[in-house]
Amino acid sequence: MHEMSLAQSIVEIVENTAEANNTRKVSKVKLIVGELAGVEMHALMQGLKIASQETPMEGAEIEIERPQGTAWCMMCQKTVPLHRRGDACPECGSYQLSINGGTEFRVSELELGDDE
Template sequence: MHEMSLAQSIVEIVENTAQQNQASSVVAVKLIIGELAGVEMHALMQGLKIASQGTVMQEAKIEIERPGGTAWCLKCQKTVPIHRRGEPCPVCGSYQLSVNGGDDFRVSELELGDS
């Protein structure tokens, strides 16, 4: 399961950051996961629940920002919204699109507990 390895990586990043800052707990974790990141959100949340057990992240609130997908259309020369890779330009119908937003996947903020 791809999402489980992503969850484990998130927990590792959070644990390393908490350790570097001598924090005994993590209160909140903010993730940015774009609409086009190719992540099944329910599976990721289940993976985080499992992977965070027994870690400083165990009780953390998980906040997720979901930026919408965008692409540059080579034909009509516009940035357009898209919801899935492989769909046509909603303006001109062209498939000559280059994704330029909404494919993010990162830990953006941590709120650390008392040291």
């Protein structure tokens, strides 16, 4: 389950940022997780809940942006929506696709809270 290691990496990024900003509390974490990033969202959320215990991220609101998957179809010569890797082009049925969107995975924004 690689989602747990992803969650631990997110918590580490958040901890390092909080430390660099001399705060012990993060109130909100915004993530970008593309539709084709290969991440099972429920498992990631469970991993974040576990990994953030007793860290500045504990109890923080988590907001997730999910960019749509897209691919360049070599037959149609255009960008088409793609919801799962291995699917055919929705326009022509070709499998000659090159994924060009929806693979993002990153922390995009943090809201630091007030230390109490």
